[in-house]
Amino acid sequence: MKVAVMPGDGIGPEVTREAVRVLEALDLPGLTLLEGDVGGIAYQRHGHPLPAETLEIARAADAILFGAVGDPACDALERSLRPEQAILGLRSELGLFANLRPATMFPGLEALSALKSEIAARIDLLIVRELNGDVYFGEKAIETLPDGRRRGRDLMSYAEDEVRRIAHVAFRAAQGRRKRLCSVDKANVLETSQLWRDVVVEVAAEYPDVALEHMYVDNAAMQLVRDPGRFDVVVTGNLFGDILSDQASMCVGSIGLLASAALGERQTAHGTFGLYEPIHGSAPDIAGKGLANPMATILSAAMMLRHSFGREDEAARIETAVSRALADGVRGHDLGGAAGTATIGEAVLERL
Structure with missing residues (x-):
């Protein structure tokens, strides 16, 4: 089970680290993690947001766990060299044409929605x-x-x-x-x-x-x-x-709670090849401060286990652990709480 881990820029490495901890805690047989540079950090190190070596790692994997890309220091670059070209390039090169983005209201968070609680509860x-x-x-x-x-x-x-x-x-x-x-x-x-x-x-x-x-x-x-x-x-x-x-x-209350999958037609020995990422961006204003909510990335890892590896039981375990952490009041700054990235990750691990 080969997973290409691409943390990227900004808060990407922070939230991806917590998702990897969750995957490792499951002790899945044959799980191999391969890391590659993408985005602004890849441009700084290799001169391109999607280096050839990263693309090769992606092609050799059964799935990709992606963090986020985006760096204000790269805004003046020509469009083909900007960090966002990494994700667009992966989608194009790997034939990832179908993006699945679930949005579900977690019980107990209705009051955090911009909508009336009774309306939000039905999402x-x-x-x-x-x-x-x-x-x-x-x-x-x-x-x-x-x-x-x-x-x-x-x-x-x-x-x-x-x-x-x-x-x-x-x-x-x-x-x-x-x-x-x-x-x-x-x-x-x-x-x-x-x-x-x-x-x-x-x-x-x-x-x-x-x-x-x-x-x-x-x-x-x-x-x-x-x-x-x-x-x-x-x-x-x-x-x-x-x-x-x-x-x-x-x-549903926060962009920090939504996972996504990008799927194509390629099938591996385990399931459908896909790229999994939180829908939020790199949030450079809080990068390195340990404030980002990693739940969307952790839930993206659950989607990966479900769609690319056929591991429904483990995927459901992760989703239940996230739901229980939220129900127990573990809230990141995006949800009006004070829990940091590592604290949230640890809370999910405990409930896992």
């Missing part, structure tokens, strides 16, 4: 975000018009096979949950979204047991704060999924 949804297309990977340019004005341009596009494969992932996920799928687009003004909707409808014919609805992204954003309990599985494109999943994190 239990999964956002399935396409990762390899849309404006993030389309042609980009900043150009000068004939009259001297500057214009930025980003191409939004999807091919039907890209939509079809993410739709299948979402429908299968819905079959394993409450059998409801909401496809989010902007088909009233975007041709890319019209194609998205048409293809999702075609795929739906293969899943008669799943109830499908369509929703424009602006309405979806509104409904996510008005009545989040109405959602089971949400499938959407790269840009809309990025925004909605961060919005969902604040609905």
Whole structure:
């Protein structure tokens, strides 16, 4: 069981360290951890945010546990050398097109949500975000018009096979949950979204047991704060999924609690190859202070055990340990508490 550990920048090494401690405590047979540099630290050491040696480590592994990338010292670099290109590069090079982002309200944290407690208590949804297309990977340019004005341009596009494969992932996920799928687009003004909707409808014919609805992204954003309990599985494109999943994190109280998985089609001897990371960033303002909440990274490790190694029992143990720590009042600064990174990690280990 080979896991490529990529701590990255800012608070990445701190939160990843606690997740690794949890994995090691499980004493899994054959577990091997391989560490690689990514992001700003990789640029400093190797001259590129995703060095060739790190990519080789990723290819040799069965799964990747990823921390965070982002360093203000790299903001002046050309875009291809900025830390964020590490995660985009891994997704592209390894064919990781399906992002799973669950958002569930932990009992006892309802009052910490920006929503009314009785509304927040109903949150239990999964956002399935396409990762390899849309404006993030389309042609980009900043150009000068004939009259001297500057214009930025980003191409939004999807091919039907890209939509079809993410739709299948979402429908299968819905079959394993409450059998409801909401496809989010902007088909009233975007041709890319019209194609998205048409293809999702075609795929739906293969899943008669799943109830499908369509929703424009602006309405979806509104409904996510008005009545989040109405959602089971949400499938959407790269840009809309990025925004909605961060919005969902604040609905449950903190971005420090949400894990994610990026999956592709590659199968290993154990399960589906994937990259697992907390959805928060590198938070350079608190890096090195021991203040970051590692629970999202620990929960990402649980997702890794479930999807890439078929270790459902161990995954459930980790999730239960996190839930119990929260129920016992172990709260990080993001949740209004005083527990630091190591303290939270130790609390999860004790309950494990």
